[in-house]
Amino acid sequence: MSPDEAQAVASLIAAQGEAGPGPALDALTRLTAPFDMSCAFAYGPGGTARLIHDGYSASVSRTALSRYLKGGFLLDPFYVACTTGVAEGLWRMRDIAPDGFFASDFASSHEVHPCISREAGTLVEEIGFVVPLARGEGAVYSLMRHRNGLAFSAEEFQALAGLGAIVAACLRRLPCQNGGQDVSPPATVDNERAFERAFGDRLTPTQLAVTRLVLRGHSNLSIATQMGITEGTAKLHRHNIYRRLNISSQSELFQLFIQRI
Known part of the structure; x- marks a missing residue:
């Protein structure tokens, strides 16, 4: 066609x-x-x-x-x-x-x-x-x-x-329109505030930004590119995030996010 x-x-x-x-x-x-x-x-x-x-x-x-x-x-x-x-x-x-x-x-x-x-x-x-x-x-x-x-x-x-x-x-x-489809109502989740609600009481704004990228599947190198920082700094941010949340892996971070949303 x-x-x-x-x-x-x-x-x-x-x-x-x-x-x-x-x-x-x-x-x-x-x-x-x-x-x-x-x-x-x-x-x-x-x-x-x-x-x-x-x-x-x-x-x-x-x-x-x-x-x-x-x-x-x-x-x-x-x-x-x-x-x-x-x-x-x-x-x-x-x-x-x-x-x-x-x-x-x-x-x-x-x-x-x-x-x-x-x-x-x-x-x-x-x-x-x-x-x-x-x-x-x-x-x-x-x-x-x-x-x-x-x-x-x-x-x-x-x-x-x-x-x-x-x-x-x-x-x-x-x-x-519905038209017979299984149409769901909008979710009441705010793009930024969802991450803040999950972690904002324990993380700084910069750490929240890094957390968002980690959860979306960015490597340390990709995080560094996205945020205009060095890869080493991105790695340090990730280490400090895990320490503040009392976890040791990305899997634990994901589970915390799912639980809190």
């Missing part, structure tokens, strides 16, 4: 009635590249998350999904992408995630990551269409493959990217 053809179809979809386009969008994208699960979230600039299309399999934990919406989404690279101005289009998770994300606890947590079962490593790959919405929101339509499958090939990725105009038109309709 050419870009012009895609744009024409996108305009047609945008002019349709009130039926939610989520399931139809799944059917269309599956014709281009098969996948096991899908979902779409709308993220607000103040730190909110709404499930606007539930294409998860029946095995997805509703408890994990609830915890994700209550604040776990703050650690999701696609949330960060929506709130930091990543260009509209299709992205592989690995291309927008921090350098240590896939070794982080969030990436393999069955407690707060809806796509992960109790058997770590279930998710082979996640790709997502990032689309800016009105009022400063951004939406992501994610397609996922399970552990025993293969990552999306370059050809599949390119073909899906060609559907970008159609996906964008659908996502811009989904947050506006």
Whole structure:
């Protein structure tokens, strides 16, 4: 399909009635590249998350999904992408995630990551269409493959990217109406204050900034680059954070965050 053809179809979809386009969008994208699960979230600039299309399999934990919406989404690279101005289009998770994300606890947590079962490593790959919405929101339509499958090939990725105009038109309709979708209300979590509520009584503002990056999967080198400090200083900040919180690992830091949100 050419870009012009895609744009024409996108305009047609945008002019349709009130039926939610989520399931139809799944059917269309599956014709281009098969996948096991899908979902779409709308993220607000103040730190909110709404499930606007539930294409998860029946095995997805509703408890994990609830915890994700209550604040776990703050650690999701696609949330960060929506709130930091990543260009509209299709992205592989690995291309927008921090350098240590896939070794982080969030990436393999069955407690707060809806796509992960109790058997770590279930998710082979996640790709997502990032689309800016009105009022400063951004939406992501994610397609996922399970552990025993293969990552999306370059050809599949390119073909899906060609559907970008159609996906964008659908996502811009989904947050506006229910249409039979499992649409959740916005979470009452503030992007900055969630971290402050979790750790602000024991950490300095600089240590809070470092903690946020650690939880999102940044290495010491990446933290140093993000904050304009040396790698050694980033390492020292991490050491002092652990000492103040009376913990000794990133896993313990993650558990504290999940407990406090």
